[in-house]
Amino acid sequence: MLCARHNKNTRRPAGARMGNTGRRPEDHTTLVFEQNPQRVHEAGMKLLYLSIKQTTALAQGRLISEMEELIAQYFPGSVLYGPGYPGYHTADVPEILETYGGENNFDAIFCALPERELAGDPLGLQLSLKYVLPSHLWHFPLNLHKTKLPKILACGDFWHLSPQDWNRVLLSNNFCLYISAFLSPFITPEAMRYYFPPTVQEKVIFMPIGSYASENIYIPGLPKQHDILLAGANVPEFYPVRSQMAQAFQQSGLSLCVPHHPGYSLLKTVSPPSSYVQDLAQSRISAFCSSQFHFMPLKLFEAMASCTVALCDNICGVEHLGMEPDKHFILADSSNCVEKAQHWLEHPDLYKETTEAAYALFRSRHTVSIRMRELAEQIPPILNGGHAHGWIDLSPNFQLVRALSRSAPPRNDQKSRIIKKDWWDMATAIQKETWHYWYQLFPLQYPDAITLETVRLPNYWSLRTAALGHLEAFKAQLLLNIIQQNNLHSFLEVGTGMGYYSILWADYLRRNNKRGIVFAEDSLPGRGLTKVMSPQYLQMDVTRDLLWAGIPAARDIHFLLRRDGWHSPLARKKLDLLFFNTSPNLQKDFEKLSSSVGPQSILAVNSYGSAYPKIMDAVEYMAKALNKDILQIDFGPYDSGLALLLSSPAMDTIIKA
Structure with a gap:
């Protein structure tokens, strides 16, 4: 109920609610809510409330409007911000915070947003036209992950995102509390386990809550017809x-x-x-x-x-x-x-x-005013680590998250230096050859002239579409630029995935008449990828070299099928660039390939970011073993990140470039 709803084919999500309560001693299945206005006043927090303004033409919008008035009452000084609200001039969360006094002026960020927008989809065309929004305001919110404030998500229709999407949205944005009427025990346990993987349930507190309605909207006295x-x-x-x-x-x-x-x-x-x-x-x-x-x-x-x-x-x-x-x-x-x-x-x-x-x-028990009072009572102790009761007693993972956070090992001050750069700020334009191979391998993507010149998306493009391919092309171009700038000659791609990096490297050597070598570990000796790319091969087991047989540059690639000893041809060969695109065990692969890593070797790792904690741990291990720094290219919530492991001089060179 706290978030907007776009999909007209499935019902409106039930509302978010909370309560500071205890259980009845005689009935351990019923929650009893204590109404304490004084406690609400004492526990007040100041929120940056991010949402999309609702119409009052429908009952849901009238309920949301009433709920927002109560939030303003129970969270004094809070700011309601987003498309349709007065003063909506930027979608950038750090800029929004600065507009209203900075991070220190707020206690938390409360997101009551549709899940698809959080995943990177732009606002619908009708909504953008309704509020006469320029194109730079069509994606909201932006850079939510760049603030350190505690973040709360109130959401409904979890089925609109895949488990991978939820992993990315919740972890990359550092949400600490997820509030919904659609959580266990209010949905089937199977759905809960499927949509929210263990990596999420170990980090984000899930607070199952009930729905509510307004006593001011519905008409209980009308004659029945x-x-x-x-x-x-x-x-x-x-x-x-x-x-x-x-x-x-x-x-x-x-x-x-x-x-x-x-x-x-x-x-x-x-x-x-x-x-x-x-x-x-x-x-x-x-x-x-x-x-x-x-x-x-x-x-x-x-x-x-x-x-x-x-x-x-x-x-x-x-x-x-x-x-x-x-x-x-x-x-x-x-x-x-x-x-x-x-x-x-x-x-x-x-x-x-x-x-x-x-x-x-x-x-x-089930009115909007009661729910908002419960909301104001329960959020502060959960965020502050205090003693919390009420709806949180039904949480499937509250105690787990707290226990894991308390038992986490102390931070190691000797960690490798990590420098973070936003992909949007990188001076990388995708070259003609990069596009040529991208659209030769993936012909279903059609760019326009603007897209061919730069990685910046046309205003009407969905960033979700970009995450399915366009930003992968950007990553490939970024690595190719590093190869060109540093005059590199020997390369390895571990796990070709759905990428095409190896082809770009082989083509670069061929076009520039350079001596070099390209290795590609092929992890796809099966039919999975061919269903999308090459229907003519559906009846036979295929490998990447067979899929790419018609591409001249691919003939210069040495393919290594993943099996025991696949890395042995690389023994004693020092490589300039090792790119771990997809790996079933990143740390293990690195250890097997360590003899091929020299002092000046550059290592790159795909899917690096807070949504992939195991990969982040492996990259830290690799950086320590090699005494290298980590450059994180951050793609925010729109795509997985990219890590580069570099010597300090190489790091400085790439940053300047």
């Missing part, structure tokens, strides 16, 4: 039970209300206007499902607020919200939804008991 409300997006793959319920109710003879689904628009007006609030209040029963993940639907709380009985299939975690099936809502699936709905409709006393119990529970 319909038996069943069937609202929401019709996506059988995501809401399988909803689709089956709809078929059952359409054959039931009950009075149905099936309103147009307005989507989750950010525009000022919605056409046709949404009648959902009125339809919900005028329906006796609102039927929906909990999706393939069995999460807590927002529609449940909206029905409670409207004195409409909710009918839903199995929901994860209802016991933690004080709810009981068939007391506060009707528990049913497609096999018995008609029968149970008719039973409640035919027994007015039972219907009245359910609406009254649900409405009372909503007003006492």
Whole structure:
């Protein structure tokens, strides 16, 4: 609920909430919330609240607007900033902080943003036009990782990102707290384990919370006109039970209300206007499902607020919200939804008991004002390392993260020197030959004239698209520039992956009539990559040299198939550049190749950054063993980083270049 929603094909995420609570001694499955205005005042924090302004044309926008007013009340001095808010003039987070007094003027950054924008997608065209935004404001936020303030993410639709995306978004931006109604125990354990890998769960505190609704938006007193409300997006793959319920109710003879689904628009007006609030209040029963993940639907709380009985299939975690099936809502699936709905409709006393119990529970525990008060009480002790209770008691990893942080070994002051540079500031333009091979190998990417001249993306390009290929070309050009500047002649690429670095090096030697040698360790003696690149080879095992057989420069590459002893041809050969593109065990490969590393050798490692802690540890090990410095080329949240291991003189030369 704390973040904007773009995808009209899946439902609006349930809202974020927190509480400073204890458990009832007699009931260890129910959370009890203590309302203490004095504690809220004492625990107040000043937040930089990053979000996208919502329209009030839909109920979700009205709820967000009300929630923001409460945040301003419970977090005095906080700044609400983002597209659509007054004063939105930069997307750069360090610049935003400076505008409002600097980092020391805030206690934390609270991100209530759609997950796709955090992953690097630009704002939608309609939103950019609505707020008349110049193109440099279409990607928001930028450089979130460059501030040391604690960062909180309130998010909903986790399924819009892959596990790899979540790993990158959460770790590269150094989020310390993730708040959502869509976390275990409010989703299936399988979904939790799949989308959030152990590398994330060891670093980021996950705080499962419930949803909420506003007591000022919904209309509990309207006369009832319909038996069943069937609202929401019709996506059988995501809401399988909803689709089956709809078929059952359409054959039931009950009075149905099936309103147009307005989507989750950010525009000022919605056409046709949404009648959902009125339809919900005028329906006796609102039927929906909990999706393939069995999460807590927002529609449940909206029905409670409207004195409409909710009918839903199995929901994860209802016991933690004080709810009981068939007391506060009707528990049913497609096999018995008609029968149970008719039973409640035919027994007015039972219907009245359910609406009254649900409405009372909503007003006492599930309103937006209660949630924001709980939010203000619980965040400070979690961030400050204090004694925290409430929703955090349900966290699947709170104690683990704290234990790991306390048991972490002390920092080693003898670490290698690390210099960090932003890829955007590198004076690297992609050359014609680099593009030639890139589009020969990956013909599905089509640049325009501007893109061919520079790595800077046209304003309408998605940075996510860039992360799938364009920035890989930038990395290849960067390494090629280093080869040219330092007059290097002998190279090794470990793990060709989906890159094409080896071809560029061989082509460089060939075009410039230079003597040299290129080795490429081929880790793909199988069919995986060919499904995308070379359909004619699908029926046979292939290697990289076979895939590249039609490229003249590839004939100069010495391919080494990964098997026992693959590195033996390199023994006693000193290499100028060793590039670890992809490696199953970076440290082990480095140790096997150490005899090929000389004092002036340059080492490069792909996928270097906080999202890849094991690679960072291996690079530190390598740098210490070689007494070299580390130059980190940082790509922010848009792509994996690049590390260069250099002698101090070489480091100074490259930085100046």
